[in-house]
Each structure stands twice: as structure tokens, then as C-alpha cells.
Amino acid sequence: MLEIKDLYVSVEDQEILRGINLQVNPGEVHAIMGPNGSGKSTLASVLAGREEYEVTSGSVTFKGDDLLDMDVDERAHAGVFLAFQYPVEIPGVSTATFLKSSINAIRKARGQEELKPVDMLKLLRQKAAELEIDPKFLQRSLNEGFSGGEKKRNEMLQMSLLEPTLGILDETDSGLDIDALKVVSDAVNKLRSPDRSFVVVTHYQRLLDYIVPDFVHVLSKGQIVRSGDKSLALELEARGYDWVREGAVQ
Amino acid sequence: MAETLQTNKTDRKSRFYTLFSSLEQSLNGQTSRADHAIRRKSMEKLAQMEFPTRRDEDWKYTSVVPVLKPDWSLPSASANDTHSAAAGEGIKLYFFNGMLDQEVSDLDKLPEGLLLCSIADALEMDTERARVEKLLDKEVELAENAFVPLNGAFASNGLYLRLKKGVRLSSDIHFVYTNDGSAQATMINPQTIIVLESSSEMRIVESFNGQSGQTFTNILNRFEVGANARLEHYKFQLENKESFQINNTKAWLNRDSVYSNYNLDLGGALVRNNVISVLLDSNITANLYGAFLGVDRQHLDTQTFIDHAFPHCQSNELYKGILTDRAKGVFNGKVIVRPDAQKTNAFQQNSNLVLSPTAVMDTKPQLEIFADDVRCSHGATIGQLDETSVFYLKSRGIPDAQARRLLQLAFLQEVLDTIEVEYLHDYASGLLKAKFEETK
Numbered sequence: 001m002l003e004i005k006d007l008y009v010s011v012e013d014q015e016i017l018r019g020i021n022l023q024v025n026p027g028e029v030h031a032i033m034g035p036n037g038s039g040k041s042t043l044a045s046v047l048a049g050r051e052e053y054e055v056t057s058g059s060v061t062f063k064g065d066d067l068l069d070m071d072v073d074e075r076a077h078a079g080v081f082l083a084f085q086y087p088v089e090i091p092g093v094s095t096a097t098f099l100k101s102s103i104n105a106i107r108k109a110r111g112q113e114e115l116k117p118v119d120m121l122k123l124l125r126q127k128a129a130e131l132e133i134d135p136k137f138l139q140r141s142l143n144e145g146f147s148g149g150e151k152k153r154n155e156m157l158q159m160s161l162l163e164p165t166l167g168i169l170d171e172t173d174s175g176l177d178i179d180a181l182k183v184v185s186d187a188v189n190k191l192r193s194p195d196r197s198f199v200v201v202t203h204y205q206r207l208l209d210y211i212v213p214d215f216v217h218v219l220s221k222g223q224i225v226r227s228g229d230k231s232l233a234l235e236l237e238a239r240g241y242d243w244v245r246e247g248a249v250q
Numbered sequence: 251m252a253e254t255l256q257t258n259k260t261d262r263k264s265r266f267y268t269l270f271s272s273l274e275q276s277l278n279g280q281t282s283r284a285d286h287a288i289r290r291k292s293m294e295k296l297a298q299m300e301f302p303t304r305r306d307e308d309w310k311y312t313s314v315v316p317v318l319k320p321d322w323s324l325p326s327a328s329a330n331d332t333h334s335a336a337a338g339e340g341i342k343l344y345f346f347n348g349m350l351d352q353e354v355s356d357l358d359k360l361p362e363g364l365l366l367c368s369i370a371d372a373l374e375m376d377t378e379r380a381r382v383e384k385l386l387d388k389e390v391e392l393a394e395n396a397f398v399p400l401n402g403a404f405a406s407n408g409l410y411l412r413l414k415k416g417v418r419l420s421s422d423i424h425f426v427y428t429n430d431g432s433a434q435a436t437m438i439n440p441q442t443i444i445v446l447e448s449s450s451e452m453r454i455v456e457s458f459n460g461q462s463g464q465t466f467t468n469i470l471n472r473f474e475v476g477a478n479a480r481l482e483h484y485k486f487q488l489e490n491k492e493s494f495q496i497n498n499t500k501a502w503l504n505r506d507s508v509y510s511n512y513n514l515d516l517g518g519a520l521v522r523n524n525v526i527s528v529l530l531d532s533n534i535t536a537n538l539y540g541a542f543l544g545v546d547r548q549h550l551d552t553q554t555f556i557d558h559a560f561p562h563c564q565s566n567e568l569y570k571g572i573l574t575d576r577a578k579g580v581f582n583g584k585v586i587v588r589p590d591a592q593k594t595n596a597f598q599q600n601s602n603l604v605l606s607p608t609a610v611m612d613t614k615p616q617l618e619i620f621a622d623d624v625r626c627s628h629g630a631t632i633g634q635l636d637e638t639s640v641f642y643l644k645s646r647g648i649p650d651a652q653a654r655r656l657l658q659l660a661f662l663q664e665v666l667d668t669i670e671v672e673y674l675h676d677y678a679s680g681l682l683k684a685k686f687e688e689t690k
């Protein structure tokens with residue numbers, strides 16, 4: 001599904017990612033862990049198509065197509081979804097208007113008809129309820145004045161509505177209390193299926209108790225320094241990141 | 251060189267002299283009425299004044315040369331059935347090229363407590379004459395620019411409205427102007443005088459809709475808002491891309507009164523608003539709000555002037571504009587807080603998006619504060635769309651152009667949200683969305 005080969009990425013002439021290799025097959029959940037500043041968000045942003053990040057070499061294919069060659073909205077149409085670490089606040093655009101525009105744009109790109117307003121409303125209400133989001137939220141400006149937790153739930157609401165084939169979660173767990181963490185994890189687990197994959201970026205092992213990964217990778221200084229199964233996350237939790245940092249040096 | 255300039259100028263005015271002679275001839279005999287005396291006086295005033303040039307500080311960014319160039323004709327008195335739709339329910343006054351269409355207008359549905367008649371008739375009424383003279387005759391004498399006497403000379407269907415003490419109109423009054431200069435370049439001079447007696451309330455909605463051809467709409471509004479009265483005033487301007495509009499609106503505000511002006515400028519080749527609020531006593535509120543969207547070569551200029559002369563008054567100004575292609579925008583917000591105007595709250599904000607390298611915005615807040623115990627603030631910004639927001643929307647599958655439109659609409663939303671009346675809020679949103687659709 002997703003194949004990252006020898007990826008080098010720079011920001012403002014500073015090399016952030018230095019030779020990333022990662023293969024994600026359909027149905028798999030990969031966790032990416034690592035200390036702050038190791039390049040996790042950079043990797044997620046490159047996959048979503050942020051322009052400040054310059055790919056200096058390497059390739060990324062998604063379902064066989066060159067992902068790096070696609071425009072940002074085309075990536076969404078193809079089924080890539082990034083839940084942002086820091087969702088943007090957009091005053092004046094209501095959450096409902098945004099969600100409707102997004103759903104219909106993706107439907108249109110896939111050759112489906114726009115949803116009828118009644119069906120749209122029903123869908124929004126139902127998914128909001130699943131994420132324990134007050135329907136009143138839908139009338140508020142997108143993310144404006146939302147708490148950290150509310151923003152993250154809103155990201156999950158979008159993911160549930162858009163049903164991507166590849167969901168990338170960038171520290172969706174940070175700033176969530178334990179109840180919210182469960183709600184968010186449920187939303188992800190509900191979407192898990194043999195033909196849908198996830199890349200879950202997190203700083204802490206805690207989230208992985210709820211979203212159980214098939215693979216865990218440790219990113220340090222722009223490189224994957226260790227890969228393993230879910231037990232690697234527990235080991236990291238016990239021994240700290242210094243342990244893998246030493247590993248990176250050797 | 252100087253000589254040709256001079257000739258051109260006299261030439262421009264002399265065309266209006268010629269036009270006035272033909273107007274007088276067409277009136278056969280009615281030139282003795284009081285309203286005609288005002289026309290003559292206006293013509294004399296025009297002769298003494300010059301049309302503004304860019305050398306005048308207040309017209310530095312707007313040249314009226316294109317407005318004065320065409321050989322304007324006056325509208326002919328023909329009824330027309332192609333009126334534009336009003337914004338909503340209420341009392342509707344339909345004008346075609348400035349001529350009131352008596353047939354279709356709701357002149358027979360006037361509510362209790364509202365006097366509505368032509369200015370010419372009001373001048374013949376002993377009860378009204380003094381008021382009209384104060385608000386029209388006197389105003390021509392003191393004209394803030396030459397377009398005021400121009401209107402005074404050529405207004406075709408000036409209307410006078412007086413709302414009686416304590417009357418709160420439950421239906422809004424719609425002035426629906428449909429303009430069409432397709433036969434001949436047409437100059438239209440809407441003229442409205444409104445007197446709100448104490449504790450009365452009224453909402454008026456002007457809409458200007460340009461069909462084909464070139465028109466020049468030269469508006470003169472003079473309002474007197476009585477003690478504790480409220481006037482809400484909307485202008486939805488949708489002239490066509492060849493047409494011009496100059497809008498001279500002045501409101502005299504008495505103790506405890508509120509005047510709110512909402513202005514949406516979407517059409518027109520060249521538009522200039524002069525919105526003046528004169529605060530005559532204390533505890534008065536003036537709210538001036540505006541949104542504009544300029545595309546192609548549109549030129550949209552708004553000048554506001556709020557004169558605080560008494561204590562405990564407030565004024566709120568919020569103007570937001572978007573300019574793209576080769577469009578130009580101008581905002582000049584003048585506020586004077588005179589020495590006696592202690593405890594004044596005066597807020598002014600003008601924010602603009604300039605979306606193309608060839609679009610221009612000139613903004614100039616101008617606060618002159620002579621009192622010490624006041625709260626005044628002003629801000630002016632010129633910026634572009636936030637690319638992080640564009641990226642966020644695109645990452646959810648929304649195509650680039652649509653994402654940018656959504657954000658532009660969101661930018662102006664703050665102004666639309668000052669409209670508390672739901673149907674007018676929705677109407678304004680609809681007009682804006684339609685303009686975005688049309689220009690995408």
C-alpha cells in the first residue's frame with residue numbers, strides 16, 4: 001500500500017529525514033515512536049504534501065502511484081488522511097460547512113454523487129455522536145477556540161467521515177485524557193479492516209495499549225534505528241529513548 | 251497644458267448646464283414649484299464648485315474623471331416590468347432608472363405612522379417644508395462635494411419619509427433600484443430624506459441592481475434620527491461592471507439614538523461611498539460596517555466620517571475587503587473626538603486581503619482626538635490568504651480554488667455576522683457566494 005524508499009527530506013536547507021525505508025501493507029498498523037525533534041511530524045507532513053518540506057532524494061509510492069507527484073487534494077482523493085498534530089483554526093468557516101465540502105469533494109473526485117443535505121446531516125450527527133462530540137460543535141468555526149482534546153476529536157471525526165485507505169495519526173494522543181483516548185482509539189479500531197492501514201505517530205506507549213500495532217519503528221535523528229513488534233514499545237517505555245539513541249550511534 | 255485641463259473641466263460642467271436646460275424645458279411650466287427652486291439653487295452651487303480631483307486629500311486615490319466623461323442622459327419616464335427582486339418581505343419601492351414605479355410599489359400598503367411622499371410634495375406641505383429645507387436645501391448649500399448639488403439639480407423621484415414618534419415599523423422598507431443604461435448612458439440621482447421622530451424605529455434596505463449598459467447612480471441620503479430612535483440602513487450594491495456609483499449618505503443623530511449602516515459592495519466599475527455620521531448629543535451609537543469584493547478593474551472606495559462632539563457616545567466601524575485581478579480598494583476612516591466628547595468609545599478596523607500582485611488597497615485610518623478620557627482604537631491590515639489554512643482544507647480533498655473561496659468567504663464572514671436580522675444576513679451571504687461563483 002505505502003512504500004517509502006530511502007527518503008531524504010530537508011527544511012530550510014537542514015536535513016531532517018535521512019534515508020527512511022518503510023513498507024506498509026494493507027491492513028497493517030505501524031507505530032512510529034521517537035524523541036521530540038526526531039522527524040516524526042516531518043515524515044507525516046511529507047506524506048500529506050506540505051510544500052515547505054523538500055524531498056531531496058528517495059521515493060514514496062501509494063498503491064503503486066508516485067505519491068510525491070500528487071497534489072495535496074489528490075492525495076486525499078486517493079485515500080491518504082493525516083490527522084494533524086496541530087490542527088489549524090479557521091475562523092469564519094463552520095465545522096459543518098468544512099465537513100460537507102470535504103466529503104462532497106472526495107465523493108466527486110471518486111465519481112460519486114454529492115450527498116443529499118438530509119443524508120449529510122444524518123451522517124455528521126451519527127459520527128459526531130460516536131466520537132462523543134456535541135452536535136453544537138458543528139456550527140462553530142473550525143477548531144476556533146477548541147481545546148487541544150476537542151481539536152483531536154475533530155480530526156478523528158474527519159477521518160471517520162472520509163474513511164481513508166491510509167490513516168496517518170500524528171500524536172493524536174497528546175493532550176487527551178484517558179476517556180478521550182479511549183473514544184479516539186475506538187474510532188480508529190472501528191475503521192481497522194484488511195484493506196485499510198494506519199501509521200500511528202506517538203511519543204508515548206500509552207496509546208498503543210488501545211490501538212495495538214503490528215509493527216513498531218523507532219525514529220531518531222531522521223532515521224529508523226530500530227523496528228520490531230509491539231513489545232518494542234514496552235521496552236522503550238521501560239528503558240527510555242536514550243537506549244535507542246545509543247543504538248543509532250553504533 | 252493647464253489650459254486644456256481647464257477647458258476639459260468647464261466642458262464637463264457645461265454638459266450638465268446643457269442637460270439642465272433641457273430638463274427645465276421638459277418641465278413646461280412646473281418651474282415655479284418649491285422643488286424647482288432647490289434644483290436651480292443646486293445648479294448655482296454646482297457652478298461655484300469643482301468636481302473633486304486627486305489633488306483633494308479626500309479623493310487622493312479615486313479619480314472621478316471616468317464618471318464625468320460619458321455624455322449622460324437623464325432617465326425617461328417609462329415604466330418597466332423588469333424590476334429586480336427585493337431582499338425579502340416588507341414595503342417595496344421599485345425604481346427603474348431612478349423613477350419610482352407607482353404601479354408595482356407598495357404605496358397603498360403604508361403602515362400607520364409613516365408618511366411617505368415625494369420631496370416635491372413635502373415642500374408644498376406646511377408641516378414638512380421646514381424639515382425638508384433643513385435636510386436638503388441647507389445641505390446643498392453646505393455640500394461636501396460637487397456630487398451633492400449635482401443630485402439636487404437632477405434628482406428625479408426624491409422621496410421623503412417621516413416616521414412618527416414612538417412608531418416601530420414591523421415591516422422593512424425596501425428601495426429596489428434597477429438600472430439599465432443600454433439605450434443611452436444614463437445618470438440616475440436617487441434622493442431620500444428620512445426623518446425619524448423620537449423613539450421610532452425603522453429598517454431600510456437599498457439594493458442597486460445593474461442590468462446592461464452604462465449608468466451613473468449618484469445617491470443623496472439625508473437622515474435625521476430623533477432622540478432614542480433607531481435607524482438600520484442596508485445597501486446591497488450590484489451594479490454592472492460598466493457603471494458608476496457615488497453615494498453621499500449623512501445621518502444626523504440625536505440623543506440616545508442608534509444608526510447602523512451596512513454596506514455590501516460587489517458590483518460597479520467605480521464606487522465611492524461617503525458615509526457621514528454627525529453625533530448631535532450624548533449616548534449615541536453609530537455602527538458602520540462594510541464588506542467589498544473587487545475583481546477585474548473594479549475600483550471601490552469608502553470614506554467614513556464620524557463626528558463625536560458630545561460625551562458618552564460610541565462608534566463601531568468594521569470594514570473588510572478582498573481585491574484581486576487589477577482591482578483597487580480604498581478605505582479612509584475619519585473620526586473626530588472633539589474636546590467635549592469625554593467617555594467616547596470609538597473603534598475602527600479595516601482588514602483587507604489583496605490576492606494578486608496587480609491589485610491595490612489604500613487604507614488610511616484618521617483619528618483626531620481632542621478629549622482625554624476616551625477609549626479609541628483603530629487598526630488597518632493588508633494581507634494574503636493564510637497558506638497553512640489552504641493546506642489544511644486541501645488535505646481534506648477540497649480543491650485549491652474551492653479552498654481559497656471558502657477562506658475568502660470566511661474572511662468577510664465577520665462583517666456579515668454583524669447583520670443580526672436573519673433574512674438579511676442570509677441574503678447578504680447569498681449575494682457574496684453568487685459573486686464568488688461568478689468570478690471563479
Ligand SMILES: Nc1ncnc2c1ncn2[C@@H]1O[C@H](COP(=O)(O)OP(=O)(O)O)[C@@H](O)[C@H]1O
Binds near residue numbers: 011012035036052
Ligand atoms: N517548518 C520547519 N521549519 C524549520 N525547521 C523545522 C520545521 N519543521 C520541523 N523542523 C525541524 O525539524 C526537526 C524535526 O521536527 P519534527 O518533524 O516536528 O519532529 P517530531 O515530530 O519528531 O517532534 C526539528 O529539529 C524541527 O525543529
Ligand SMILES: [Mg+2]
Binds near residue numbers: 171
Ligand atoms: Mg511532531
